[in-house]
Amino acid sequence: MSGCNRFGPELDAYLDGELDAETREGFEAHLPACASCSLALEKRASLDHAIALLPRVEPSPQFEARFWARMARAEEPAGWRARWFALPRLGWVAAGAALVAGLALLLSLRDPSLSAQDWAIVADAEGFELLLEADPELLAALDVLEAWSGSEEI
């Protein structure tokens, strides 16, 4: 500041109660004689007061409901998908028929409860490396699904 540059950041530290005892005593001795520091201190105090007076930004009414929905998704990391991949390898062939039937049902219902992420992972070829030896019908069904999910806005 003009007029006095003995104290810079110390002004703030004084206001915030963060000065060590020695510096604080030095500053307090200087303050009554220095109009510049007194004014700077006063302005900082009123600035903080102004910030404290700002109306708080309130969470929107849906905030809580949205959060618990997100929690529910996060807590069950992939839902049906996790159980799916947890099936033992040999189970895949048997699961194939069920899958085809399930996909047909899904395609007909276009279940809106499945999130975009679910579909993206279903359509993700890497996720299905396990299936290299699997039932060709199953793979065909997945192709159908992939083509379908690519063509939809999901």
Place this chain on the structure above:
Amino acid sequence: MIDDDARLMLRVRGGDRRAFEALFRRYTPPLVNFLARMLPERDRAEELAQEVFLRVYQARDRYEPRARFSTWLFSIASNLALNELGRSYRKRETPLEESVLDRLEDPQPGGEEHLEAKRAVSAVEQALASLPDRQRAALLLRAERGLGYAEIGEVLGASPSSVKSLIHRARENLLKLLGEREP
């Protein structure tokens, strides 16, 4: 020393869902407010606030009450906000013409004074928004949350002396932006 929040968080670690709900309710307002002041978009601020609580919950098994719970919570929030801001380009500073600090006191509902007070509030909000991100974070943690320099340092990953400097520059910049130039 373990504060009340840390005690709740230890219960969360032990699997107590109600303790988590209590922390969530207690900290939603200050967290949303802080992130809304840090980020330009309100919706994004709310998403990040949710992200903070989600991370707290996911990290519950590893929780140790080393620092105050709120320090930990605001560290996660600051990190997320500063990362987010680092990715988007910086807003331009728009200095405000006139001094507004005097007009902030005691807004009267209705009439000219009320309008003036509203303008003053909006000027302070704008000036805050145009501060460099870390300065804004440090000053908000000081002026709104009442944290000390050491704690702000923990939140922002900075030494107490860097915090002192951040806060000094934040106030200098704000006073300039608000037209309260040094005599």
